Amino acid sequence: MKPVIRRTRASSPVVMILVLGFVGISLLHLLLTIATSQSVYELADLKREKRELDTSSQILAEQVLSLSSNQNLYSTASRLGMVVNTNPVFLRLNDQAILGEPRPAAGTTIQSTNLVANSVMIVESTQLNQETVPASSSEPTQIPSESQTSSSIIPLSPTR
């Protein structure tokens, strides 16, 4: 009888450990699954947010490009009454010689009419005010990489 009793005593902790281990792993797996599921939705939300921000970035970048177009700069300079100085004068550093004849920039105001077509030109920002322009918005814009799924609210065309 003694050997039987010894075998039972020896296997009980092992079984307990195995059962507890199994239960523990199952619980851990369950927790991880819950956490992962939660993260998946967070990730989806973040991706949606990124798409929105990318779109904002594109809108802003387009406005910056248009506002800094030659046509806009030219028109703005004209509105400000700027004139072209056709009288360049240079100071040569090595001998302090003055090259050219200093005269006031008395040129006529630059031509105000734009003669170079630009069908996408905008003349003022329509999008954002200071509150909505973060400090980092000056960074280069990337086109939304997932713009095929254009929005979370408007579904994609069923024809695609």
Place this chain on the structure above:
Amino acid sequence: MSQSGTAGVSRRLRLLLTVSTILIVVFLIRLIDFQIVRAEAISELSYENRAVSRTVEAIRGDILDSNGNVLATSVYRYDINAAPANVKPVERVIDGVSQLISVESIALDLAALLQEDVAVLMTKLTGTTNYVNLKKRVDADTHRRIMDLEIPWIFSDAHQNRLYPNGAVAGNLIGFVDVDGQALAGIERQYNSCLAGVDGKESFETGVDGVRIPSTAMVTQEVQHGRDVVLTIDSGLQYQAQQVLAGEVERLSADWAAAVVIEVKTGRIVLAAEAPSVDPNDPGKSAEQERGARVFQFAYEPGSTMKAITAATAIDTGYATVNTQVTAPSSLKVFDHVINDSYVHAPERWTLTGVLRFSSNVGTIKIAESIPAETRHAYMEAFGFGTPTAVGFEGETRGVLNPYQEWDGVTNFTTMFGQALSVSPVQMTSAYQTLANEGVRISPSLVAGCQDDRGNLDPIATSTPTQVVSAATANDVMHMLEKVVEQGGIGKATAVRGYRSAGKTGTAEIKEGSGYGDYYAASFFGMAPVDNPQYAMGVVIYKPKRVWTNSMAAAAGYQKILSNVLLANRVQPSSGTSMDLPNKW
């Protein structure tokens, strides 16, 4: 418990066991069916339902000017669609109160955003179909505003689109793409292999709510976005030149005008402008002949601007010097043909400098008549005539420079002053670059290279510079051309205060049928500053019909553009005076 009661329990127990056993067997059979027999098919069906595979669109690269300014970029545009079958009022909560917004009211909002007629929209929204397009290619801002309306029966498709923020600035060079993004013209087409990327492919699995299942994403092909093309032009100067040219076309009632500026030391094209020029955002608005680049694609008889090349040939071959003396009447009979100067004059005792200064056809013939045609032809080829430039622009003309063996007696003479051959504005500017660069020709370049997103530039190979004429010859010609600007009636109008410049007028007749028509191609080509040449330049005004019809028509535009170029690049004003070269003897 009685015996009969015990037996009843036992019977019910057996019945329960039997039913349970049958159920277990049924479930087991079903389980084996699902898990083993049809396991693969079911798994495949399940995967198909949750697996998504899609193309990751490569983004087309930008086109930049020499200062990194964006001339072409890629943005997303959206087609706004609706499902008329589902059109109905939309419920909205406004100030905590649920309200039903009518279709008419929604259509009014849409019409304002899409800038469409509300009646037209209402017609489109009526029907039983699941798809109708309301407007194509709206911008992201408009798309977002429509999206914010949260209309369940409105949906959209995103498309990559090309945006040219500077409109027609360098539109002649950049070219354009069609609605499907296919490059149709210009740099867009020529450098499509640099600009276009390679689409990627990826697959992943989603849950029933469409959310991606983590760790299922698999990229089967990595997306490669397009690279940027960097041009040599300065878009600011290009714009100013186009402004000037557009003004001149209007003032002179000309067909078109073109200007080219090349950096003397590098051959880089600083601007290649023309008016009218296509706005690549909307090429359909331009006439077909205005959608290309005349500076590269159009060949015209250059006329007297070719005399500088003839003079260089004469000096370089030893047939003349700046002081070679000729007596030139105002007309000369060669074979059965009479060649005239542009005005009637008594026989003049001109030096070669005077021949150029007064742009005498007869004097040019007298200077160059002894040079073998073969030699002159070889020099013309060396100056780049008869061959497209190294730019290799799409559809670039080689001009017409027939083999000298095909020149008849008259043609042999007329080629000396720019008739019976044709050149593009870029070719002629390149020839003047050679004269300004001590006789070394650097074939023009328009594209600096192809640049990746890290800013690494893969430069475009440039051609080897060639010594066309000696430095002394080139300088002699340049100094003679300085007299044209300093003393010539038209040349003076091209002078820029503070700078010594040189150049040559051209009033070229235009072929019409077998003869010449009533209008001219007025041009002026030159270089500046003479004491340290930095830029070679040319302006062509094609068929000016009022104010000026001769090369005077090109002078004002030339002066303004040259002034802009010199000032914008902070070129040091000239010092010293021109060489003492007599016109007469």
